[in-house]
Amino acid sequence: MYRFLLSRQWVILTLVALLLIPTMIRLGIWQMHRYEERTARNQLVSDALSSAPVPVERMTSPGHVVTRDERYRNVSATGRFDTSREVVVRRRVNADEAVGFHVLTPFVLTDGKVLLVNRGWVPADAPTQTAFPKVPAPPAGRITVTGRLMPDETTAASGIKDLKGLPDRQVMLINSEQEARRLGAVVLGGYIALTSPAPRGDTPQLIGRPGDEDAALNYAYAIQWWLFSAAVPVGWVVLVRRELRDRRESAQEQAERTEPAAV
Known part of the structure; x- marks a missing residue:
């Protein structure tokens, strides 16, 4: 059978x-x-987010590639913001999925090196997407900032094309090597997402904490x-x-x- x-x-x-x-x-x-x-x-992310801030130059240096273990570590730095060479990063969204810009401001340390600081998100409130947005000024003078250490953005990692011929003072990616060439300065590898001091008004909106993967x-x-x-x-x-x-x-x-x- x-x-x-x-x-x-x-x-x-x-x-x-x-x-x-x-x-x-x-x-x-x-x-x-x-x-x-x-x-x-x-x-790893939870441990980094809960870490005590350490001086930024203990975690990164010019040309340094921020590693996976270093990402999101809390760092601090003392210096002053250089708003004259500030740029905005195009096509960024906030928590409400609104399209706008990230504000990238050079922060000149006491030893003359530059730390890139992502001060947060601002809306694209200008008549066109190509116009420079209204960006509130950061605190003036010498201050101490804290933030989460982040690696340089690349097209391979982010999927964002690094377009050329953009309007003045606008970029597509936050990349310390590119910014070092633009600024003609010694720039620390990576950048920080600002957490303190908080903005005085509604913007720039600070970048939110990364969520856990399910x-x-x-x-x-x-x-x-x-x-x-x-x-x-x-x-x-x-x-x-x-x-x-x-x-x-x-x-x-x-x-x-x-x-x-x-x-």
Whole structure:
């Protein structure tokens, strides 16, 4: 009665089932790895955000590439804002998904080096998107600022094209190497997203804290794939038993039809 398993249809079905089981197990393992990676990243970000501020030059230097472990670390710096060479970063959105600009202001340290400070978001309130927006001035004179250390933006990492021929004092990316060439100064690698002092008015709006990635979904997907892999052999057995039952019923009906009638 099990010879039907050697038929072309059942051989193909069995091979597909045998391929699905390890594939689904591997997909579950991949999702579990994603869960572990996101959990570790969330912990790394949480630790960085809760860290005590340290002098910025302990974390970065000219030409330094901010690492994953250094990202979001709280740093402080003392100096003055140079608004005469301030630029805005185009096509940035705030928490309400409104399109505007980020304000990038050079901060001249006491030793003459420059730290790039993202002072926050301002709306594109000018008649056109190409016009320079209204930017509130930062505190004047020598002050101490704190912020979250961030790596240089690149097209590869952000997906933002670094367009050329932009209006005066507008850029697409926050990149310390580009700004060093524009300013003709020694610029620390990366930049900071300002957290203190807070703006005096509604703008610039400070850049919000990064949120946690939802790692729980990856955990759920891993369990789901493993359940699917367990369901495949169960489903195969159910189909075999159903086919066997149908064949037995069909054989019994055939036998009844061919049985001689009683005299």
